[in-house]
Amino acid sequence: MDTLDMLIVNGTIVTDKESFPGTIGIKDGRIAAVCGPGVYPEALETVDVRGNYILPGAIDPHVHFQDPGFTEREDFKHGTMAAAAGGMTCVLSHPLDNPPTTTFENLKVKEDAYEGKAFVDYGIHIGATSDNLEVLGALWNETGATSVKMFMCFSVKEFPFVEDEAMLKALKIVAENNAVAIIHAENDGILSMMTKEMHEAGRKDGVAYNLSHPAEAEIEAIKRALYFLEITGATGVILHVSTAQGLELIHAAKEKGVKVYAESAPHLFQFTVDDMVEKGPYLKFSPVMHDKENQKKMWELIQKGYVDYIGSDHSPYTKEEKQVGEDDIWKAPNGIPGIETSLAVFLNGVNEGKLTLNQVAKMTSKNTARIYGLSPDKGTITPGTDADFTIVDMNLKKSIKSEELKSKCKWSPYEGVELKGWPVMTIVRGKVVYDHGKIAGEAGYGKYVQRKK
Ligand SMILES: [Zn+2]
Numbered sequence: 001m002d003t004l005d006m007l008i009v010n011g012t013i014v015t016d017k018e019s020f021p022g023t024i025g026i027k028d029g030r031i032a033a034v035c036g037p038g039v040y041p042e043a044l045e046t047v048d049v050r051g052n053y054i055l056p057g058a059i060d061p062h063v064h065f066q067d068p069g070f071t072e073r074e075d076f077k078h079g080t081m082a083a084a085a086g087g088m089t090c091v092l093s094h095p096l097d098n099p100p101t102t103t104f105e106n107l108k109v110k111e112d113a114y115e116g117k118a119f120v121d122y123g124i125h126i127g128a129t130s131d132n133l134e135v136l137g138a139l140w141n142e143t144g145a146t147s148v149k150m151f152m153c154f155s156v157k158e159f160p161f162v163e164d165e166a167m168l169k170a171l172k173i174v175a176e177n178n179a180v181a182i183i184h185a186e187n188d189g190i191l192s193m194m195t196k197e198m199h200e201a202g203r204k205d206g207v208a209y210n211l212s213h214p215a216e217a218e219i220e221a222i223k224r225a226l227y228f229l230e231i232t233g234a235t236g237v238i239l240h241v242s243t244a245q246g247l248e249l250i251h252a253a254k255e256k257g258v259k260v261y262a263e264s265a266p267h268l269f270q271f272t273v274d275d276m277v278e279k280g281p282y283l284k285f286s287p288v289m290h291d292k293e294n295q296k297k298m299w300e301l302i303q304k305g306y307v308d309y310i311g312s313d314h315s316p317y318t319k320e321e322k323q324v325g326e327d328d329i330w331k332a333p334n335g336i337p338g339i340e341t342s343l344a345v346f347l348n349g350v351n352e353g354k355l356t357l358n359q360v361a362k363m364t365s366k367n368t369a370r371i372y373g374l375s376p377d378k379g380t381i382t383p384g385t386d387a388d389f390t391i392v393d394m395n396l397k398k399s400i401k402s403e404e405l406k407s408k409c410k411w412s413p414y415e416g417v418e419l420k421g422w423p424v425m426t427i428v429r430g431k432v433v434y435d436h437g438k439i440a441g442e443a444g445y446g447k448y449v450q451r452k453k
Pocket of ligand 1: 062064094313317
């Protein structure tokens with residue numbers, strides 16, 4: 001064997017199925033060999049992971065880096081630094097920036113804004129709205145964007161949501177082009193009815209916001225989305241599923257042959273509606289957290305494999321934008337930072353016996369890569385694939401301090417929350433980009449990944 005570029009030694013390799021001690025050899029950014037422990041081929045550099053676990057590089061396919069357009073909240077450089085610190089080797093960026101990623105022109109603006117800034121690899125989702133259906137097929141086919149986002153309810157006015165007719169048309173185009181629809185599923189009518197009720201009752205508190213997004217809103221929309229996927233034959237992902245019942249419905253549809261996957265988000269497993277009392281606007285996002293009972297069931301379902309993958313839905317706003325919601329929750333925007341703490345929530349779950357490390361590898365890498373066309377280059381620890389790794393220390397206990405976060409956003413709903421199990425090193429295509437608290441990579445190293453059908 002030629003001299004390798006790097007060896008990773010003294011670690012336990014974790015795949016979606018098994019864990020075993022071993023050595024990994026890297027050459028030209030790819031995995032050259034996976035050997036047993038104590039086997040040390042010649043290499044220019046050796047990284048000793050000191051008994052920690054080596055997971056296939058985690059991928060976060062649900063991020064809003066607010067760039068271009070809202071860079072006072074976050075930007076691509078800081079967002080991908082935060083990704084590296086959170087153990088993420090690749091991110092897929094959602095289309096709700098300014099301008100939104102819904103035309104060729106706007107996509108170019110985004111690509112230019114990203115140029116030379118990434119610390120980790122990245123891809124871009126495009127968006128389907130009620131008014132860009134003519135270009136949707138071409139946009140997906142000609143750009144290597146990975147998937148098509150759509151909202152079933154109001155989000156922001158620059159990104160009009162799809163009502164049934166537009167959604168069905170969009171799903172037909174998705175099916176014809178063998179694309180993936182990524183769907184925010186909430187019933188708009190239920191949301192507006194409940195919001196009006198809360199306003200009429202004079203409520204401005206955090207809990208009132210969550211009550212305006214009841215479980216029924218998500219459940220109805222999931223049922224409709226599943227049926228629409230079934231009759232159009234499109235492949236779809238239901239984003240950030242917040243209800244145990246929603247996960248069960250998706251699982252049942254899948255069993256029936258509907259091509260659908262369930263995403264869920266870390267904050268839904270960390271916080272419940274009760275936390276709205278104290279954290280209000282700093283936990284305002286949608287769909288919302290429900291009660292403890294629902295959360296307990298969701299952990300049980302994650303263990304049963306009902307969640308296909310995890311997306312952080314990292315979506316920072318400035319402290320000032322959120323602060324106004326302390327007195328009036330309706331005035332705060334929707335979205336919270338989360339990419340740096342996402343993996344730790346689930347590693348902490350492993351330490352609490354709620355799931356296995358192999359399941360974490362599956363939900364943060366294997367499945368994500370498969371669903372979004374990043375396989376076979378990413379998603380597994382296999383010779384010939386990208387040398388992307390997330391090294392985790394399962395014994396490290398740490399309380400989150402917002403000022404230490406690499407994101408531009410220096411507040412976090414996780415402030416003071418203690419979690420056990422953290423990513424300590426992130427390796428992207430054979431290069432260490434994050435190392436025990438410090439960014440070790442460079443802006444521009446991360447590259448655009450072309451999705452495969
Ligand atoms: Zn989102």
